[in-house]
Amino acid sequence: MSDKMPATDTPENWGAASRGYAEDVAPVLMRAFTEPLVERLAVDQSAEVLEVGAGSGVLTEALFPRVKSVMATDFAPKMIEVLRERLRAAGAANVQCKVMDGQSLAFPDASFDAAASSFALMFFPDRVKGFAELCRVVRPGGRVAVTGWAGPDRFESFGLFLAAVQAAFPDMPAPPSPPPVFRLSDPAAFKSEMEAAGFRDVQVEFVARELALPDFDGLWRMMTAGAPPVQALLDRVGPSGKDRLRERLYAIIEERFPGGIIKVTNVATLGVGVAP
Numbered sequence: 001m002s003d004k005m006p007a008t009d010t011p012e013n014w015g016a017a018s019r020g021y022a023e024d025v026a027p028v029l030m031r032a033f034t035e036p037l038v039e040r041l042a043v044d045q046s047a048e049v050l051e052v053g054a055g056s057g058v059l060t061e062a063l064f065p066r067v068k069s070v071m072a073t074d075f076a077p078k079m080i081e082v083l084r085e086r087l088r089a090a091g092a093a094n095v096q097c098k099v100m101d102g103q104s105l106a107f108p109d110a111s112f113d114a115a116a117s118s119f120a121l122m123f124f125p126d127r128v129k130g131f132a133e134l135c136r137v138v139r140p141g142g143r144v145a146v147t148g149w150a151g152p153d154r155f156e157s158f159g160l161f162l163a164a165v166q167a168a169f170p171d172m173p174a175p176p177s178p179p180p181v182f183r184l185s186d187p188a189a190f191k192s193e194m195e196a197a198g199f200r201d202v203q204v205e206f207v208a209r210e211l212a213l214p215d216f217d218g219l220w221r222m223m224t225a226g227a228p229p230v231q232a233l234l235d236r237v238g239p240s241g242k243d244r245l246r247e248r249l250y251a252i253i254e255e256r257f258p259g260g261i262i263k264v265t266n267v268a269t270l271g272v273g274v275a276p
């Protein structure tokens with residue numbers, strides 16, 4: 001088993017995870033954070049909004065009934081396929097979906113009234129470009145909102161999973177510090193990145209939401225169905241390692257939540273800035 005983890009955040013890997021992400025991850029884990037993001041955008045029925053890293057569309061679904069139009073982008077073609085299916089089922093006639101890299105947006109300057117990125121920009125190889133592109137394509141005075149995850153001590157679902165990984169594979173090298181999922185976990189650094197991109201009046205806050213899961217299987221699916229870095233880990237350890245990881249996580253959950261229902265608190269970082 002190699003100590004070096006392969007690159008995981010590719011369009012192909014996120015595309016392969018698109019169905020699991022749409023069914024078992026985003027609706028359970030991310031949907032609770034869409035409302036505070038939309039509220040801070042302060043958009044109305046006249047607004048033309050860009051979404052970067054739309055994934056399977058939980059934020060898109062919250063946005064489209066409240067605005068004039070949504071341009072939903074993602075770098076994974078299969079994610080866009082899933083998103084289009086979901087939007088057709090929802091009757092969203094005011095949404096366009098395009099395959100596009102958020103680090104190089106194919107739109108003229110000042111194309112949108114507002115923009116958002118929900119739990120996506122933290123994965124960008126070049127966040128400087130990602131924030132700069134969001135600032136560039138929003139009209140002066142428009143708001144941009146971005147969410148990431150707080151650290152493992154605040155993102156309890158992921159913290160439990162990491163504890164199980166450490167228990168199952170004590171000799172495995174630690175992940176990069178911070179791992180991609182926590183690259184926007186520090187509010188001060190988050191704020192500095194937005195300001196460096198040109199945003200003014202930047203505010204970054206913690207937003208906490210409680211998640212209740214009826215059983216262990218729901219937690220296991222949520223943590224393993226739709227994230228390429230986790231799939232890379234499972235591929236690395238093989239079937240027997242996956243079974244060992246599941247056993248360790250189950251033991252942790254049984255000890256922490258003897259009543260059966262799993263209740264955890266997950267905390268996101270939410271940054272909002274105004275385009276100059």
